[in-house]
Amino acid sequence: MTLGSKTLREITGQPKVWRQCLETLDSLDITHLIGKAAGASAREWLFIGCGTSYYLAQAAAATFQLLGAANARAVPASEVLLFPLLALQAHRDRPFPILISRSGTTSEVIQAAEYFHREGIEFLAITCDGNELESISSRSLKLPVVEESTVMTSSFTSMLIALQYVAATLSGNAEVVKGLHSLPDTLEHLIEAYDEKVREFAKRDFDNASFLAQGALFPIASETALKVMESSSSYAESFHSFEFRHGPKSIVNKHALVGALLSETAFEEEFKVLREMKDLGAQTLAIANAFPRGCSGVADLEIKLGSVAPEPARLSLYVVWGQLLGSYMGVRKGLDPDSPQNLTRAVTLGD
Numbered sequence: 001m002t003l004g005s006k007t008l009r010e011i012t013g014q015p016k017v018w019r020q021c022l023e024t025l026d027s028l029d030i031t032h033l034i035g036k037a038a039g040a041s042a043r044e045w046l047f048i049g050c051g052t053s054y055y056l057a058q059a060a061a062a063t064f065q066l067l068g069a070a071n072a073r074a075v076p077a078s079e080v081l082l083f084p085l086l087a088l089q090a091h092r093d094r095p096f097p098i099l100i101s102r103s104g105t106t107s108e109v110i111q112a113a114e115y116f117h118r119e120g121i122e123f124l125a126i127t128c129d130g131n132e133l134e135s136i137s138s139r140s141l142k143l144p145v146v147e148e149s150t151v152m153t154s155s156f157t158s159m160l161i162a163l164q165y166v167a168a169t170l171s172g173n174a175e176v177v178k179g180l181h182s183l184p185d186t187l188e189h190l191i192e193a194y195d196e197k198v199r200e201f202a203k204r205d206f207d208n209a210s211f212l213a214q215g216a217l218f219p220i221a222s223e224t225a226l227k228v229m230e231s232s233s234s235y236a237e238s239f240h241s242f243e244f245r246h247g248p249k250s251i252v253n254k255h256a257l258v259g260a261l262l263s264e265t266a267f268e269e270e271f272k273v274l275r276e277m278k279d280l281g282a283q284t285l286a287i288a289n290a291f292p293r294g295c296s297g298v299a300d301l302e303i304k305l306g307s308v309a310p311e312p313a314r315l316s317l318y319v320v321w322g323q324l325l326g327s328y329m330g331v332r333k334g335l336d337p338d339s340p341q342n343l344t345r346a347v348t349l350g351d
């Protein structure tokens with residue numbers, strides 16, 4: 001087995017997994033799934049997870065807000081356990097918690113579920129493996145994703161697509177549901193076009209990597225940084241694009257990678273930041289749905305998504321390149337992304 005082969009196979013196999021998940025979602029009665037517990041859209045939905053699943057929670061909350069499906073926030077499961085008054089904003093109506101966990105065994109998530117049980121707060125669980133979380137949840141959505149890799153790839157994108165599907169259904173946004181259905185074919189063509197380019201790009205020597213984004217793409221930038229850290233044991237971080245100017249840009253030099261996940265809404269302003277960092281000597285990566293005239297050919301690696309989906313539905317397409325980059329950087333360093341240093345598939349804490 002070559003280094004990272006299992007993880008890379010699962011990354012490039014996402015189009016097929018997305019199709020299977022969308023088939024499952026099309027057959028679901030979403031209203032029945034969330035039930036009365038979700039109440040009117042005025043009730044706040046609180047998305048909860050750890051690690052990759054926390055960034056997934058942030059991306060899902062942004063989607064619910066953007067589509068007007070519900071007021072939504074995201075917190076790490078640990079905040080519910082350690083600072084419940086802060087996490088749940090106790091002065092307001094009880095939230096509708098959504099617990100997200102690929103494994104369904106992460107201790108902080110299980111303990112949060114037990115907390116909600118004690119408080120009499122009904123919640124919804126989103127999982128791939130099911131396990132304890134599914135068994136203790138009165139409402140759960142288990143997606144048909146079988147993922148062996150330690151790091152989360154297709155599980156992240158599949159659960160994100162599922163939550164976006166729920167948000168679009170609740171808000172009656174047929175265009176977003178249709179857009180989600182277009183993603184598997186789009187990704188299939190993009191992998192053919194860019195997989196080898198990302199592998200070549202990963203051979204460059206970076207001391208550190210900063211991934212920049214605004215809005216709903218910010219959690220995708222955070223997940224991109226986490227994939228690079230987990231799969232290649234390299235230092236990476238995410239920043240709001242404009243925030244990068246306020247100090248962190250001091251790390252920029254020719255050994256620094258700056259990657260921009262560029263929205264359609266704020267492309268021009270976000271691209272200015274990337275151009276400034278290139279002028280400071282950074283090696284650059286740009287991911288965008290389209291590159292207006294005068295903006296192409298600036299980044300060292302440019303990935304054009306070309307999706308027909310509405311902007312909120314494109315989030316999963318942006319993260320695949322960080323999944324690949326992290327794995328290829330790990331292999332280039334002689335590491336095995338299938339067995340990342342210090343990591344386990346789930347974090348279960350002793351009692």
Ligand code: F1P
Nearest residue numbers: 051052053101102103106345346
């Ligand atoms: C959460 C998680 C992953 C991380 C690693 C350890 O898992 O923190 O995000 O990459 O695999 O577990 P889960 O609760 O979604 O199973």
